Amino acid sequence: xxxxxxxxxxxxxxxxxxxxxxxxxxxxxxxxxxxxxxxxxxxxxxxxxxxxxxxxxxxxxxxxxxxxxxxxxxxxxxxxxxxxxxxxxxxxxxxxxxxxxxxxxxxxxxxxxxxxxxxxxxxxxxxxxxxxxxxxxxxxxxxxxxxxxxxxxxxxxxxxxxxxxxxxxxxxxxxxxxxxxxxxxxxxxxxxxxxxxxxxxxxxxxxxxxxxxxxxxxxxxxxxxxxxxxxxxxxxxxxxxxxxxxxx
Amino acid sequence: xxxxxxxxxxxxxxxxxxxxxxxxxxxxxxxxxxxxxxxxxxxxxxxxxxxxxxxxxxxxxxxxxxxxxxxxxxxxxxxxxxxxxxxxxxxxxxxxxxxxxxxxxxxxxxxxxxxxxxxxxxxxxxxxxxxxxxxxxxxxxxxxxxxxxxxxxxxxxxxxxxxxxxxxxxxxxxxxxxxxxxxxxxxxxxxxxxxxxxxxxxxxxxxxxxxxxxxxxxxxxxxxxxxxxxxxxxxxxxxxxxxxxxxxxxxxxxxxxxxxxxxxxxxxxxxxxxxxxxxxxxxxxxxxxxxxxxxxxxxxxxxxxxxxxxxxxxxxxxxxxxxxxxxxxxxxxxx
Numbered sequence: 231x232x233x234x235x236x237x238x239x240x241x242x243x244x245x246x247x248x249x250x251x252x253x254x255x256x257x258x259x260x261x262x263x264x265x266x267x268x269x270x271x272x273x274x275x276x277x278x279x280x281x282x283x284x285x286x287x288x289x290x291x292x293x294x295x296x297x298x299x300x301x302x303x304x305x306x307x308x309x310x311x312x313x314x315x316x317x318x319x320x321x322x323x324x325x326x327x328x329x330x331x332x333x334x335x336x337x338x339x340x341x342x343x344x345x346x347x348x349x350x351x352x353x354x355x356x357x358x359x360x361x362x363x364x365x366x367x368x369x370x371x372x373x374x375x376x377x378x379x380x381x382x383x384x385x386x387x388x389x390x391x392x393x394x395x396x397x398x399x400x401x402x403x404x405x406x407x408x409x410x411x412x413x414x415x416x417x418x419x420x421x422x423x424x425x426x427x428x429x430x431x432x433x434x435x436x437x438x439x440x441x442x443x444x445x446x447x448x449x450x451x452x453x454x455x456x457x458x459x460x461x462x463x464x465x466x467x468x469x470x471x472x473x474x475x476x477x478x
Numbered sequence: 479x480x481x482x483x484x485x486x487x488x489x490x491x492x493x494x495x496x497x498x499x500x501x502x503x504x505x506x507x508x509x510x511x512x513x514x515x516x517x518x519x520x521x522x523x524x525x526x527x528x529x530x531x532x533x534x535x536x537x538x539x540x541x542x543x544x545x546x547x548x549x550x551x552x553x554x555x556x557x558x559x560x561x562x563x564x565x566x567x568x569x570x571x572x573x574x575x576x577x578x579x580x581x582x583x584x585x586x587x588x589x590x591x592x593x594x595x596x597x598x599x600x601x602x603x604x605x606x607x608x609x610x611x612x613x614x615x616x617x618x619x620x621x622x623x624x625x626x627x628x629x630x631x632x633x634x635x636x637x638x639x640x641x642x643x644x645x646x647x648x649x650x651x652x653x654x655x656x657x658x659x660x661x662x663x664x665x666x667x668x669x670x671x672x673x674x675x676x677x678x679x680x681x682x683x684x685x686x687x688x689x690x691x692x693x694x695x696x697x698x699x700x701x702x703x704x705x706x707x708x709x710x711x712x713x714x715x716x717x718x719x720x721x722x723x724x725x726x727x728x729x730x731x732x733x734x735x736x737x738x739x740x741x742x743x744x745x746x747x748x749x750x751x752x753x754x755x756x757x758x759x760x761x762x763x764x765x766x767x768x769x770x771x772x773x774x775x776x777x778x779x780x781x782x783x784x785x786x787x788x789x790x791x792x793x794x795x796x797x798x799x800x801x802x803x804x805x806x807x808x809x810x811x812x813x
Contacts, residue, residue: 325575
């Protein structure tokens, strides 16, 4: 009944976000690095047209997606650090519910994505990227949806992988998917490899810029890839969390 | 803050009360057993802790203290037996915010300051204490603005203690709260704990230091090999564990006469060798030499408290199973 609803989850969420904002390693990967890379590369290619759109728009989207992947995956991955310090077990002996913890992780991941997007948009605008309000809204929506598999992967890795290896797993997942997805330039323009990379959510994240400049939405193929990845990784995260917090 | 809506919360509290009512609302373990594969960690423990008591679970490493505590906290499920915590199941008691705990080997999470950590812990509970009050009570007020993850061992333990306490739980469970802390840190920790105990909390802590149990608990429950081997007020256990032995060669002496000597608790003989367990070796030795002039080869085993304790817990025997698990022996009668 109501006996279990005393705790105030807002405080937990608030401190989860605060802890992530203080994590300068995360911010350097999710914010500083994409921003620096964007300016370094895009400033000298301002007027280049790539893949049918202006290079700054393409690369703004690609770097927003790349930084967003880091921001989305890291809060979940930090679960393993908390676990290694006994903090996850300590939470088990408070009235805080596991689902509140998970919701807090998801919210934190998404809230960490937002500053990355905002800064990259400002950087893009400063190099001449012009979109109307609806397009900014669309690109943000596509990026947030496309990052869902990364949020789920972070939580799964955080529960499944020991603390000293979670960072490597997160980095491997993000960097490999970002590279293959074309965040640093398209690796494949045709053939079997293109077919394969189109099965990655990172491909569709990077394509979000081109998408909003054109039709405004992913083709069915893109939606299916993002939804299937999310539907596969979410139960994995749920299973990992349940296994990690079960009574022995 | 007079007649504000505390009513629903009270109803919630009633929800976890047992029909037996508040008189029996401590901890009750009955025939609790737990194995990890072939290793039997806890072999049928019966234990009742009354409200307001401070109880030490004392025992060597691997005795089953942590497993017992984890079961009381609902982190592990017993294979058999029942556990009632404050009249409810361990999980219910935890969910109602009536239990606070400090687990073994924990350290504060990173990127939080001490005050923030205690504030966060308070937010999980229905009726927390004031954060500043708890910081003061646990001697951590001066650390309030430090990073919780970057404290010394003793400081970190007091901060974790503050986090366990701030929810104002009826029951506090602490698993080896002073492990790995220097002497000064320990002293400060126990000082803080005693201040809490005086407020009428039920406290159960595990330790493998006899002195800590003696100085800080009303009652000591001695655990060895997954069983309770002694249970009583600190003074009683101390007298039992603190006994020393006199060994000597004394042919033909009657055990009854030896037992009657002042300071002697029990006497034993193997051939011509006698062994006297003494509460007062000085008195016993004097009486022995004057009553039995034929006594030779006298040896007073100046057993330290720790040694006596190890003897009492049976840990000096070298018959541990090579596969790691001590067998669950039949309960041994003390001689």
